[in-house]
Amino acid sequence: MSEVQDYPWIIGFSGGKDSTVVAQAVFEALLQIPPSRRKRHVHLVSNDTQVESPLVMAHLIKVQAAIASMAESFRMPVTVVTTRPAPDKTFWALLIGKGYPSPNQTMRWCTDRLKILPTSRYILDNVSAHGAAIVVLGVRLDESDSRRNSINKFRNLAGSDLTPHSELPGAFIYRPIVHLTVDDVWEVLGRCQPPWGGTHRDLIQLYRDAEGGECPVVLSKDEAPGCGTSNSRFGCWTCTVVDKDKSIQGFIDVGNHHFKALVDFRDWLKEIRNKPEYRQVERRNGRTQFDLVTGKHIPGPFTIQARKMILDRLRETEEEFGGQLISKEEIDIIESTWADELVQKGE
Ligand code: SF4
Numbered sequence: 217m218s219e220v221q222d223y224p225w226i227i228g229f230s231g232g233k234d235s236t237v238v239a240q241a242v243f244e245a246l247l248q249i250p251p252s253r254r255k256r257h258v259h260l261v262s263n264d265t266q267v268e269s270p271l272v273m274a275h276l277i278k279v280q281a282a283i284a285s286m287a288e289s290f291r292m293p294v295t296v297v298t299t300r301p302a303p304d305k306t307f308w309a310l311l312i313g314k315g316y317p318s319p320n321q322t323m324r325w326c327t328d329r330l331k332i333l334p335t336s337r338y339i340l341d342n343v344s345a346h347g348a349a350i351v352v353l354g355v356r357l358d359e360s361d362s363r364r365n366s367i368n369k370f371r372n373l374a375g376s377d378l379t380p381h382s383e384l385p386g387a388f389i390y391r392p393i394v395h396l397t398v399d400d401v402w403e404v405l406g407r408c409q410p411p412w413g414g415t416h417r418d419l420i421q422l423y424r425d426a427e428g429g430e431c432p433v434v435l436s437k438d439e440a441p442g443c444g445t446s447n448s449r450f451g452c453w454t455c456t457v458v459d460k461d462k463s464i465q466g467f468i469d470v471g472n473h474h475f476k477a478l479v480d481f482r483d484w485l486k487e488i489r490n491k492p493e494y495r496q497v498e499r500r501n502g503r504t505q506f507d508l509v510t511g512k513h514i515p516g517p518f519t520i521q522a523r524k525m526i527l528d529r530l531r532e533t534e535e536e537f538g539g540q541l542i543s544k545e546e547i548d549i550i551e552s553t554w555a556d557e558l559v560q561k562g563e
Pocket residue numbers: 265319324326327330331431443444445448451452454455456457458
């Protein structure tokens with residue numbers, strides 16, 4: 217990379233503690249630069265899987281709005297953006313529409329489609345427009361052993377803090393808080409007010425209620441081994457990869473009783489996954505699949521009847537919860553997927 221460049225910075229912002237510290241550092245730095253010299257465009261990019269934990273999403277939206285308003289007041293070259301999966305690749309379009317079995321550790325089809333692809337698309341668009349982009353991430357060595365291994369696997373460019381992204385050519389990763397410990401992060405949040413106004417009290421409370429943990433911004437499988445593990449308790453509320461959703465349970469324990477409907481639905485979704493009566497014998501391509509080692513039959517997707525049952529139960533859960541859990545657009549896509557599949561099967 218050339219010495220002087222003004223490639224855009226893309227901050228991966230989940231609204232969690234680590235990315236908040238990074239955003240705070242970047243915006244404080246920007247405020248110290250005279251407006252005429254703020255040449256580099258900064259993008260604050262969050263991803264909405266559309267099955268995010270509702271309290272986490274509400275916090276994220278509030279902070280995004282505060283940051284956008286600060287950027288406007290101070291004439292900062294900042295874009296606040298939320299990426300989302302394509303309408304036919306959402307959790308519900310794939311699970312209820314196409315019958316993908318609820319994700320588990322061996323078949324985790326969701327992370328790529330819901331998290332990695334939408335943000336990668338945004339980064340690559342910026343790389344095409346500007347020749348390169350710098351992706352600023354709040355990842356830290358002491359998060360977990362797998363995080364440490366994934367960070368250490370990649371070598372920085374000589375004399376620079378940038379690491380070429382392993383999967384996105386033209387994107388370079390900058391990890392400004394890589395050496396901070398979790399205590400350092402809490403200390404920054406406890407002591408320093410955010411430059412966009414207010415305090416970090418809501419964020420700290422969110423963690424207290426959820427008993428810690430978060431599902432970070434995920435840009436590649438190497439960058440985010442924590443998604444869908446016991447460390448990632450701010451994941452999707454539908455996450456069937458984890459045994460128990462500790463954050464939602466924490467929210468219920470502090471009085472958000474309506475979240476119980478979400479926990480019950482998630483537990484049920486996990487429970488029905490391997491019931492043979494809900495799974496097709498063949499895969500979507502009409503072939504029967506067997507495990508190459510054990511020779512055992514591998515069941516296909518959920519049957520159309522099971523998908524209808526899941527949609528009905530989701531609608532009931534929506535009523536019980538008192539908020540939208542699936543969009544009209546997703547339901548339309550699901551119904552047309554079923555209709556196409558029935559035509560293909562000649563039913
Ligand atoms: S939190 Fe769970 S459901 Fe959501 S993308 Fe990660 S592994 Fe998949």
